Amino acid sequence: MQKIQIKDFNLQHTLESAQLFRILKKNNGYYITARDKLFFVQQQEDQLLYDGVDEQFMIDYFALDEDHAQLVLAISVDEKIKTAIKQYYGMRILRQDPWETTVNFICSAAANVPKITMNVNLLAERFGKKITLHDVTSYTFPEPGTMQDLAIIKDCKTGFRAEYLFAANTMLTDQKLAHLRNLCYSDAKRELIKNAGIGSKVADCILLFGYGFKEAFPVDTWIAKVMKELYFTKKRKVNNQQILAFGQKYFKAHPGYTQMYLFHWIRMRDKNNGKN
DNA sequence: AGACAGGGGAGTG
């Protein structure tokens, strides 16, 4: 087990904020499968204990080189967002693999966290390779181009998303996805949306979690709800596009980070209230 | 703006 010093970091909030799905809670920590790696991580106050990956991976994956305090300061534009930040301080946006993120969020359409988790775990079992760490077994994420059997994709209970996944597998490569890094946010988004099954919301998730575009502001039902509640109290009707435009303008420092805090805050609040 | 998708879960007989 190795150790790394951390600051302004909360592992639980980071991992339980629906930006990644292949997590197993165990041994007072988490086993995470990320693309072709299976690793263990546990927080002990200002340290992360980890195994299965090297230090450079940890720094990059968890964005440990980011000045989170500074970032939070920049997005603290009003009391509402400050409340959410206070409660879940240290929630980081991970730097995930673009291909894996793309597949994850194609699966996310008309689904929820348990269903997405089921879908991607099944896909990995069918198309990935077995991988083991300690007493935990997992499967690597399918490589681009390897999901060549539509029937198997369907077997993974992906439903109408199966064809989108099949097409993405045919059309996308790591190289093509890497190219999007050279583009600005809106150009990259325009490119992503050309793919079937990727609309505005899914594209924003991919851009935020897979590329680190902090301009992205994914508007799902939770964000729509919290934004209406906090910022559109007088307006009778507002659509997701308007919420997106407002969010990007009002939270202009880092809309994506603000979205994360608001998303987590509203989900936890409603969960604790016994709603949902 | 409304139809629609597959699976899960609650409710009913």
Place this chain on the structure above:
DNA sequence: CACTCCCCTGTC
């Protein structure tokens, strides 16, 4: 137990 119905949620 078998069934029906409704909900979930984002794309088309």
